[in-house]
Amino acid sequence: MTKKTLAILLAAAALLAGCGSTDASSGGDGAPKSGGTLVLGENGQEPTCLDPHGNASSDGPVATVPVADSLVWFDADGTIKPWLADSWQISDDGLTYTFKLRQRVKFHDGAVWNAEALKANFEHMKDPATKSPLAAAYIAPYQDSKVVDDYTLEVRLSSPYKPFLDILAQGYLGMISPKQIKEAPQTICEHPIGSGPFIFDTWTKGQSITYHRNPDYNWGPKSAKHTGPAYLDKLEIRFLTEDATRYNALASGEVHAIDFTPPQNVEDVKANPDLGFLSAIRPGHPMAFWLNTSRPPFDDVKVRQALLAAVDRQSIIKGISFGQYQVAQGFVTSSTPGYAAGLDGTIAYDPAKAGQLLDEAGWTAKDKDGIRVKDGKRLTAYFPIAANFPAQRMQIAVQTQAAARKIGLDIQLQTPPEQELTDRSLKGDYDMSSGLWATNTADVLWIQYSSENITTDKRRGQNVARLRDAKLDDLLERARQGEDPAELYNQAQARLLELAPAIPFYDDPRPVSYQKKVHGLSFTPAYPSPYFYDTWLDQ
Known part of the structure; x- marks a missing residue:
């Protein structure tokens, strides 16, 4: 160490x-x-x-x-x-x-x-x-x-x-x-x-x-x-x-x-x-919007990175929390043992870069509404939320929706009935999801992002981003087995910043x-x- x-x-x-x-x-x-x-x-x-x-x-x-x-x-x-x-x-x-x-x-x-x-x-x-x-x-x-x-x-x-x-x-x-x-x-x-x-x-x-x-x-x-x-x-x-x-x-x-x-x-x-x-500040995973990496459009890492760069998280969180909340710097909160402070500042608000990433991903054309189009399909993401969605998170969702629209991504906010919402969550029928995960160990990264924790017919997992990455799986498995966990969790956090499976908003107090x-x-x-x-x- x-x-x-x-x-x-x-x-x-x-x-x-x-x-x-x-x-x-x-x-x-x-x-x-x-x-x-x-x-x-x-x-x-x-x-x-x-x-x-x-x-x-x-x-x-x-x-x-x-x-x-x-x-x-x-x-x-x-x-x-x-x-x-x-x-x-x-x-x-x-x-x-x-x-x-x-x-x-x-x-x-x-x-x-x-x-x-x-x-x-x-x-x-x-x-x-x-x-x-x-x-x-x-x-x-x-x-x-x-x-x-x-x-x-x-x-x-x-x-x-x-x-x-x-x-x-x-x-x-x-x-x-x-x-x-x-x-x-x-x-x-x-x-x-x-x-x-x-x-x-x-x-x-x-x-x-x-x-x-x-x-x-x-x-x-x-x-x-x-x-x-x-x-x-x-x-x-x-x-x-x-x-x-x-x-x-x-x-x-x-x-x-x-x-x-x-x-x-x-x-x-x-x-x-x-x-x-x-x-x-509760240790674990910050409040975030997870992106479903198992299907379009967020199966493309450049689209995920583009959305992350397009959202002015600092401004949004300062506004909705009256300056009380700390903006998340990565995929574990600052109070979590194993937090990689050396990576602070990696996530930057850069709408110009966001547009460039979408161009590189092939979303170069736009329709009359300014939404990007590729192969005849609009760049659209569906975000089903509960009817009792917390007011603060709704404000974040609306502002994220507005930021996405500026770069040509259409986020559709939906409020399906509770049972439908549950069924869709289990089936992976969504593009975005919201939540946090408080725990007293950096092993929260295994819970949230190991491919072993993708929900199946036999087991309900917490990898709602449905992320599959062999390099990350290896880092997290070795860390939880006790093989130099501090260094391995640092590497895992750096890898997640590259993969961008979520938009981390704030460390939850x-x-x-x-x-x-x-x-x-x-x-x-x-x-x-x-x-x-x-x-x-x-x-």
Whole structure:
């Protein structure tokens, strides 16, 4: 590892440390108090399923981490520490992980946490019936496991997987009761049973999720600020889709805190002496528009490069975020361990170059509307989006559409019914798609761009760009197996800048605002998301 790479990793760790361990406290004598109900105003990205293994929503962990503990804890400095696993050993070939598990841990239904429970969770993540959009991709190298004794599980991988422990710290891989997995797996989405500091109560879809304190809890992560049960009596996550509604709810005292503070309100929050603010850039893949490389027009790399050069990302992001968002420099965010800072500035706004690239691709003629034509076909790209597409992303889409039109590319924005949108996504029947992927490792590049992760009839993958590149596949596979990952991830990021399978727009922040009566509010560093175990109210 070079000194430069080490500096990048330490900078990323410092960013997470500064945000992930923030104590959102003010006033009083600082002595935690038990009791009260904390209400968090969440945005409209409500999970469709509360099984931590069955969702990929941005709001997934905030809704499931109160219920489901993780096997290990990813600390703010990037080190892995014990949680439900007391210790672990890794074989020299990287294929076998032997976990020694914490004892005297119970799930909310009385089931015991042991080696059989951990095995059941791994199998549940892997089971096609779970329809896991995320956890299954993360543990793809998982082969099988063997119970050595009541509290020892030997896990075997099909290939070395350097980020294995890192991803096991994420809320998307939280532990669910083995009894529920075995006897009633169909109930997990609606009523998850874990071992966490809060017990699930009710989910009124479109409105809220409520929890109450687990009085028996005494197995928090080693990095927690206290032991024993949580301080709060109850927790309510209230879904407030509209930005103005969410902010006004905080300002009026209707809620104690809000997630995803609207960017237009951030400066007001910072200026308000009665409110506090904490934020972290989520590691992983930036918010981007992916380009379907498996069919025209984006099967031509020059067309992809042309669109990337035609879009003034700096201007767009500054405008839609009121100057709050950081423009993405590549295909992982700046807070991701392994971020290739040396490539900053590679993506340049250059409409003249965009036009030249389209000329080189053979799109030289134009019709009466100024759209380029080749072999009698207009240069057209179809971008199907959901009816509840976030307003900010819609603004980006409209401005991207306008920029594309200036170089002769017609982007057609479509809003098909939800089921049609899902079907088209699975079939690859689109030219553009939108999203991001937050994770605490540069292995996000394998998840998003390895040809192994293109959706098939047998497996739902996350390579929505449907990119196939042998050189990139080789770099990513060797990196995840532990062969000089820092250098290989650098090379992979450089290769992606050449391939241009997406337009990366911004590094996604997680801005949380709160009333000063809220203390001990923090983020889980593995995936920046509000964490409530140490939180208390000064009432």
